[in-house]
Amino acid sequence: MASASVVDSQLNEVATKVKQYHFPVESIPRLSYDDPEAERLIRNEEPVILTGTNLVASALQWSPEYLSNNIGHGTYTVYSSKNHKFLYYDDKKICKVPTFTPPTTHQDMTFQDFLNKVTEWKEGEPYNYLQQSLNDSVGPQIVQDFAAFNWKWISDERAKNNWGALTSNLLLVGMDGVVTPVHYDEQQNFFAQVHGFKRFLLFDPSMFGCLYPYPVFHPHDRQSQVDFDNPDFDRFPRLRELKGRQAILGPGDVLYLPVYWWHQVESVPGYGMTVSVNFWYKSGPTEKIVYPLKPHQKVAMMRNIEKMITEALNNPEEVPPLLQDMVLGRYT
Numbered sequence: 323m324a325s326a327s328v329v330d331s332q333l334n335e336v337a338t339k340v341k342q343y344h345f346p347v348e349s350i351p352r353l354s355y356d357d358p359e360a361e362r363l364i365r366n367e368e369p370v371i372l373t374g375t376n377l378v379a380s381a382l383q384w385s386p387e388y389l390s391n392n393i394g395h396g397t398y399t400v401y402s403s404k405n406h407k408f409l410y411y412d413d414k415k416i417c418k419v420p421t422f423t424p425p426t427t428h429q430d431m432t433f434q435d436f437l438n439k440v441t442e443w444k445e446g447e448p449y450n451y452l453q454q455s456l457n458d459s460v461g462p463q464i465v466q467d468f469a470a471f472n473w474k475w476i477s478d479e480r481a482k483n484n485w486g487a488l489t490s491n492l493l494l495v496g497m498d499g500v501v502t503p504v505h506y507d508e509q510q511n512f513f514a515q516v517h518g519f520k521r522f523l524l525f526d527p528s529m530f531g532c533l534y535p536y537p538v539f540h541p542h543d544r545q546s547q548v549d550f551d552n553p554d555f556d557r558f559p560r561l562r563e564l565k566g567r568q569a570i571l572g573p574g575d576v577l578y579l580p581v582y583w584w585h586q587v588e589s590v591p592g593y594g595m596t597v598s599v600n601f602w603y604k605s606g607p608t609e610k611i612v613y614p615l616k617p618h619q620k621v622a623m624m625r626n627i628e629k630m631i632t633e634a635l636n637n638p639e640e641v642p643p644l645l646q647d648m649v650l651g652r653y654t
């Protein structure tokens with residue numbers, strides 16, 4: 323394994339190579355897992371990069387080749403995209419939008435078939451990104467590595483922060499340069515980088531108005547309509563106000579990604595394939611209500627109101643005029 327200083331200098335090099343977008347970014351603090359400041363940030367639902375957790379130390383040999391040799395012959399969901407972007411959509415919501423054409427396709431295949439596709443990939447062919455929850459179909463060596471994750475540390479964190487159950491561990495194996503466009507999730511996330519380098523762009527929940535998410539009934543619910551590569555300031559004027567934070571993760575790093583925080587995730591181009599494992603946890607029970615509400619509590623409330631109105635009207639096209647009648651000239 324590379325020593326800490328070798329990884330640090332690689333991270334600095336990666337930081338000089340990543341793409342700059344139209345918005346400013348601040349660096350997310352990178353702290354030792356036992357630094358009291360790290361604990362404070364997690365408690366306050368602020369992102370932090372944790373070093374020294376040993377959360378996935380037992381998996382640092384999980385290169386794509388090692389996984390191919392040890393993961394077994396079960397099948398995995400592999401997304402395929404014409405370009406390097408993999409905008410998420412919810413299959414269950416496709417029926418709500420008859421004109422919807424999925425931006426990616428997905429297919430179940432063995433890990434070995436996935437890796438063959440990636441190794442034989444040529445310019446102009448679709449990009450591939452394996453994304454599936456780890457399950458018990460994996461081979462014995464992977465079971466052993468998984469069992470040796472630092473479950474004690476992460477369970478203590480869960481308990482300290484009063485989170486609910488671990489819901490899943492998503493395994494992500496991406497080709498060089500793949501991007502998960504900006505979105506937010508409804509769970510707490512400890513995101514562990516295993517192999518290769520990822521750049522995260524994060525935006526706090528108060529940036530909702532600058533990121534223009536799709537409507538809740540839409541298959542792209544929780545995803546921003548904005549494309550950072552082609553920012554459309556006429557259509558999305560508040561995009562100009564966007565301010566972000568950046569984290570660059572190398573093998574062994576763990577990012578605390580708070581619930582409702584926006585994130586875009588990029589496998590840094592030129593640094594090869596990436597392997598990551600996330601740990602998604604249910605949020606804790608609602609804290610005692612303190613006014614003014616926190617931005618993420620307002621997002622949760624907006625989602626509920628939007629769902630209620632959409633359901634009651636039974637026709638998404640009637641939602642905007644209703645909301646306009648309710649607000650324009652009355653609250654404006």
Ligand SMILES: O=C(O)CCC(=O)C(=O)O
Nearest residue numbers: 494502507511513587600
């Ligand atoms: O790593 C990625 O490409 C996406 C990960 C992500 O969005 C998540 O863990 O919530």
Ligand SMILES: [Fe+2]
Nearest residue numbers: 505506507585
């Ligand atoms: Fe996510």
